[in-house]
Amino acid sequence: MQRLRSLPFLLCFGLARSPTPSPLFESTILYGQMLSSPWTPLPSNSPELVEIVEMVTANGLRRGDSSIVFDETGKPASPTITDPRKMKLHWTRDSRTAAYTHVTDMTSDGGQLTRQKRLVIFGLLYALTLLWPTRDGVHVHNVVATKDREKAFHIYQHTYYFDKDKSVGDGEECSDDGCDDVDQDSGLLSKLFKKGANHNTLTLATYNLWNFNSYEDGIRLRQFGKLCRSSNADIFGFQEVRYDFSQRNYKGPSQVHHLELELQQYQYVYQPAMLYPVEKFGRVEEGVAIFSRYPIVNHSYILLPRNSKDSADFHQRICLHAEVKTPMLGSVHVYVTHLSLSERSRLTSVIEIGNFMKMHSGPKVLMGDMNAEPHSDSIRYLTGKISINGTKMKGLVDAWTTLHAEPRPGAPGAYRENEPRDHGLTFSTLEDNLVKRIDFILVDLDGKASIEEVDLLDDGVRYDEVASDHLGVKATLTVLSPEKK
Incomplete structure (x- = not known):
């Protein structure tokens, strides 16, 4: 406990x-x-x-x-x-x-080695x-x-x-729900609105950065940044964001800085989840990040359960939370995670995430690389379809399936030879075909908004020249009943 x-x-x-x-x-x-x-x-x-x-x-x-x-x-x-x-x-x-x-080893004045x-x-x-x-x-x-x-x-x-x-x-202190008198114009929003931004919609996107893989000359980073900017998302959740002491060739060792250069009109929170000591003093760490056009007025994170003896659960995982003050919905609680490769660990993690989300009120969005497909128990728990150990959470809505059919995974026999894969699969861009959907945007909109559009961040590039080994997912929300400003 x-x-x-x-x-x-x-x-x-x-x-x-x-x-x-x-x-x-x-x-x-x-x-x-x-x-x-x-x-x-x-x-x-x-x-x-x-x-x-x-x-x-x-x-x-x-x-x-x-x-x-x-x-x-x-x-x-x-x-x-x-x-x-x-x-x-x-x-x-x-x-x-x-x-x-x-x-x-030190030598004293008397020649004694200490x-x-x-x-x-x-x-x-x-x-x-x-x-x-x-x-x-x-x-x-x-x-x-x-x-x-x-x-x-x-x-x-x-x-x-x-x-x-x-x-x-x-x-004076803010309440647990944030600061009511915070001005949503953090110095950047007026510029956005003058460009015709829609005051009644909020777009969120999740994307796995794939750490420093295929990263040496910066081409992949620029592809990744271009895809993010083209999505026009207001809030991003990123996974596999690294600091790597050995990466000194392209803009330095911190991918948070790289993302900040690509998304200059956003504020951000990055939280490492795991340190990987390399050699004796080499520092490499990986985690998740939230980038937002709107003010992040509070943030926190929890460590998710981990069994270090399980080779599929070697990495420590976290769930990062940010309270974002938006002009259209007020406070929106955003959670980003990258779940374990171990299904047993995922089952305990989603219970912890559900309990974490209960601590906050108002519209909520959980997004990330879940390392789990829609039919898995961990996703079915998050969407309220099953209970685990007698625990059941208020079901989150899977944004993708509100507007699209569930894509068939690329299991043997699921598709005819050369048959195009169903739209919605997100992994892996390094193979001939995408095979599964493991990247999700799950929402509890508290009756304040509806899902207007859901799509993929995909420039069609595959194999060695991809922006990431995953596709990104974005969802646009439309306000149903605007709050008094």
């Missing part, structure tokens, strides 16, 4: 605290094979924080973000930094103690909130960054919104 971690409220202003990048439930690990260590407060004038603020400001200027405030000289103003913290990242084999100890042991740090994690006040309110930026062993910083989470009714120094 997981125990609920006592989390600080998300503050919307003044003493704003960024959502803690730790599991929602108490755990000895931060994520797979990474220890959960104490957070250490930092002085706001620390050199590390200055470098992070410079990165955030430069990123905002590059995308033309109006939430970056300028001073009277025309230069970017310095923000107020609140609640800055850092954590040391240690690898663990047993989920309890740090595994690597760096042994250093041996000193030091815990190896795979990197550092920083969490902070930046406040840019204006006459009309405060631009609030929540940031999580990591520093690698090469002393380079990488932004893992950057969310922001405009709090139009507060000023720096206020201390």
Whole structure:
């Protein structure tokens, strides 16, 4: 049984605290094979924080973000930094103690050889909130960054919104349902609406990035980004997003940064699920991400059950949640996951995900690479068709089958020779034909919207030149009864 971690409220202003990048439930690990260590407060004038603020400001200027405030000289103003913290990242084999100890031989003045042991740090994690006040309110930026062993910083989470009714120094807390006075225009939406964006629809997409496979020259990344942009999705859920210390040739080791360059009008939350130590100090980690055009005002994640003795369940899995404030539906709760290759693990994971989703009210969307087909028990549980161990959840709606027939999987004998495969299969683009549907968008719209359109992200390319080994899925929702703004 997981125990609920006592989390600080998300503050919307003044003493704003960024959502803690730790599991929602108490755990000895931060994520797979990474220890959960104490957070250490930092002085706001620390050199590390200055470098992070410079990165955030430069990123905002590059995308033309109006939430970056300028001073009277025309230069970017310095923000107020609140609640800055850092954590040391240690690898663990047993989920309890740090595994690597760096042994250093030292010779004393007397010529005696001594041996000193030091815990190896795979990197550092920083969490902070930046406040840019204006006459009309405060631009609030929540940031999580990591520093690698090469002393380079990488932004893992950057969310922001405009709090139009507060000023720096206020201390009121948001409720569990978020901040009612958050202005949905985070500095970018007015540009989108001027381009004729539909105020009554919301488009979501899920896509497996396929980590760094076939990635050396950046062509695949550009294909992937082009497909994402062509979908015109407002919110993306990505899986297999990596940091890989060895990938220094194309735009650096962080795929979060690569996605941020391709989707410059989006804010984002990335959460690693698993650390893969390579050689002695090499840091490789993989997880999931949520990118949104609209303000992400809260986020959290849970560690899903894992049996490390099961070879099909080697990877730690998570479910990442973000509360997104949208102009058309208000708060929408988005969950992204990448389920285990083990069906036994998937069955326990979907129960945990269902319980996690019960913690939030309003429209909900679960999407990701489920590694399971529609007829599997794990998907049937999520859609309310069966119970597991006496537990049954309110069924989510499979967006694909609301508008399309269920595609036949590519099992032997299912298709005649050279017969085109049914529309809707999503895996694998590396084969002659797609064989199964394992990527899903599942919704509980709380009576506020309907599914207007569902389609695939597919440029028709196959084999070695694909954007991903999966196809993406997108769904467009139409508002039924607009909320009062």
